[in-house]
Amino acid sequence: MESTALIKVENLSRFYQNHRAINHLSFTLEAGEVLGFLGPNGAGKSTTMQIITGNLAPSEGQVSINGFDILESPRDAKQQIGYLPEHPPVYRDASVDEYLKYCAQLRRITRQGIPQAMLQAKQSCGLSEVGDRLIGNLSKGYQQRVGIAQAIIHNPPVVILDEPTVGLDPIQIREIRSLIKNLGKERSVILSTHILSEVQATCDRVQIIRQGELIYNASIEVLNRGNERSICVALKNPPTIETLQQLEHVSHVEQKDEHRYHLFFDINSPAEALVKKSVEQDWGLYELTPDQQSLEDLFIELTQHQPTETAAVVES
Amino acid sequence: MIFVIARQEFKTMFLSPLAWVILAVLQTLLGYMFLAQLDNFYLLQPQLLQLKNTPGVTDIVIAPLFQISAIILLMIMPLITMRSIAEEKRNRSLSLLISSPLTMTDIVLGKFFGLFFFVMVLVSLLMAMPLSLYLGTSLDFGKLFSIYLSMLLLLGSFAAIGLYLSSLTENQTIAAVATFGALLMLWMIDWLGDTIGDGQTVVAYLSLLRHHQNLLQGVFDTSDIAYYLLLIITFLVLTVRQLDRERLL
Numbered sequence: 001m002e003s004t005a006l007i008k009v010e011n012l013s014r015f016y017q018n019h020r021a022i023n024h025l026s027f028t029l030e031a032g033e034v035l036g037f038l039g040p041n042g043a044g045k046s047t048t049m050q051i052i053t054g055n056l057a058p059s060e061g062q063v064s065i066n067g068f069d070i071l072e073s074p075r076d077a078k079q080q081i082g083y084l085p086e087h088p089p090v091y092r093d094a095s096v097d098e099y100l101k102y103c104a105q106l107r108r109i110t111r112q113g114i115p116q117a118m119l120q121a122k123q124s125c126g127l128s129e130v131g132d133r134l135i136g137n138l139s140k141g142y143q144q145r146v147g148i149a150q151a152i153i154h155n156p157p158v159v160i161l162d163e164p165t166v167g168l169d170p171i172q173i174r175e176i177r178s179l180i181k182n183l184g185k186e187r188s189v190i191l192s193t194h195i196l197s198e199v200q201a202t203c204d205r206v207q208i209i210r211q212g213e214l215i216y217n218a219s220i221e222v223l224n225r226g227n228e229r230s231i232c233v234a235l236k237n238p239p240t241i242e243t244l245q246q247l248e249h250v251s252h253v254e255q256k257d258e259h260r261y262h263l264f265f266d267i268n269s270p271a272e273a274l275v276k277k278s279v280e281q282d283w284g285l286y287e288l289t290p291d292q293q294s295l296e297d298l299f300i301e302l303t304q305h306q307p308t309e310t311a312a313v314v315e316s
Numbered sequence: 317m318i319f320v321i322a323r324q325e326f327k328t329m330f331l332s333p334l335a336w337v338i339l340a341v342l343q344t345l346l347g348y349m350f351l352a353q354l355d356n357f358y359l360l361q362p363q364l365l366q367l368k369n370t371p372g373v374t375d376i377v378i379a380p381l382f383q384i385s386a387i388i389l390l391m392i393m394p395l396i397t398m399r400s401i402a403e404e405k406r407n408r409s410l411s412l413l414i415s416s417p418l419t420m421t422d423i424v425l426g427k428f429f430g431l432f433f434f435v436m437v438l439v440s441l442l443m444a445m446p447l448s449l450y451l452g453t454s455l456d457f458g459k460l461f462s463i464y465l466s467m468l469l470l471l472g473s474f475a476a477i478g479l480y481l482s483s484l485t486e487n488q489t490i491a492a493v494a495t496f497g498a499l500l501m502l503w504m505i506d507w508l509g510d511t512i513g514d515g516q517t518v519v520a521y522l523s524l525l526r527h528h529q530n531l532l533q534g535v536f537d538t539s540d541i542a543y544y545l546l547l548i549i550t551f552l553v554l555t556v557r558q559l560d561r562e563r564l565l
Binding site: 016050053054055056057074075076078079081083085086087089090091092093094102103105106107108150 | 320321328331408413416565
């Protein structure tokens with residue numbers, strides 16, 4: 001399986017003076033995979049990404065991208081990557097078209113190929129109508145899109161996005177997410193974030209890091225399957241717990257407060273049976289929500305077990 | 317690749333009003349000085365005629381003009397070079413270049429040649445004034461070429477020093493002040509004069525002024541050219557090393 005790994009990170013460590021930001025981190029990214037990089041602030045997400053893209057040198061360890069080592073053949077390795085740093089690296093004085101043309105030239109796209117590459121990047125990032133506007137005058141969301149357009153203009157096999165939705169409004173967030181999903185159809189994507197729903201919405205696999213160490217690594221499917229699913233119901237005249245427990249598909253019931261219950265189930269949702277029963281016996285159902293807390297629970301459980309060392313990690 | 321970066325640098329310079337203002341102010345000031353020198357020349361003309369081996373208009377008008385413009389440019393070049401790397405650092409846009417398939421040397425050379433194109437425009441504009449004299453008199457083109465070359469090399473050295481100091485900081489003002497200080501120091505380093513004995517030749521060799529004066533007088537000495545080229549290369553190498561080192565910090 002090794003031949004398909006696009007990015008291979010081995011035993012990566014990174015020190016800032018005496019502070020260890022990354023501690024023997026190893027992972028791989030397969031072709032066509034969207035990998036979510038999850039961790040609390042200062043866990044080393046940005047540092048890892050900066051090392052993979054050659055913006056920082058590792059203190060120890062190796063990174064190879066599509067077979068090219070980032071230290072030994074940086075030029076070839078960088079050609080394989082599109083990178084959006086935390087702050088989009090845009091020139092505020094340039095128009096979107098000027099900027100993207102410059103980026104295309106920097107990425108060694110041939111003169112004939114540039115108009116096509118620009119058109120495609122603009123189309124997939126929804127920038128077609130703002131081509132001649134100055135980047136400095138665009139909203140934060142659009143600047144972020146310009147940043148993403150810059151990262152995909154040379155059609156790299158790997159796209160690395162560092163917190164692409166920070167500071168955006170909910171509509172923009174949704175747009176960027178669907179953009180990322182589309183990217184993931186043709187390319188491999190690494191996405192860092194501390195927003196859990198983002199990972200659940202866009203990623204195939206999730207890695208949680210804490211204090212520079214990989215503490216969790218699994219596909220989203222495994223994550224969802226591994227945790228029992230549940231729904232939360234609120235009933236005005238709740239029956240006894242035993243009655244709820246006897247509903248079809250329910251494995252067990254937990255009482256949350258006077259009116260609310262968590263109903264756990266394996267595969268099929270008991271919602272239908274519950275609604276039916278509720279109407280028949282006048283339980284007064286007024287709320288029914290699926291619980292989606294599995295990843296959040298996991299995240300908090302994993303990241304809260306802090307070692308005694310509380311040094312703040314510098315994320316630069 | 318170097319050319320792509322250089323062209324972008326050059327374009328960016330003219331996107332802000334700073335470059336235009338600098339060119340306009342410089343041209344006005346030096347135009348006025350040119351006029352004053354020319355006036356002087358008219359006053360001196362009768363006396364000059366009585367001398368044997370008279371200095372021509374190139375020596376009396378043009379060489380002093382470029383002597384003065386070098387000093388004015390010493391104050392102005394820091395304003396041009398200050399933004400080249402410091403601004404990108406502040407805006408965090410340097411990672412665009414670093415994550416592109418380029419070497420650090422490409423980036424630094426691109427930045428330098430961007431500045432150098434600007435210098436060429438600037439010197440050519442200044443050269444246009446003395447060339448206009450050709451309408452009415454004859455000029456010493458050998459000397460003129462030597463002056464042109466000297467200005468390019470001198471301003472190229474200013475640019476390389478400014479580029480290096482701009483790579484050390486995120487703050488443009490600090491880059492400008494430091495560059496100004498460094499240039500002025502290199503300008504007046506030989507003022508120590510005779511007091512330091514043997515050291516004097518070394519100190520004199522380091523002075524930007526000496527080499528500039530030689531070339532202005534039309535003395536084309538390889539050691540002067542080598543001095544400028546060495547200075548430029550040294551500071552470009554330092555800049556590459558600085559940017560490389562930042563990835564390790």
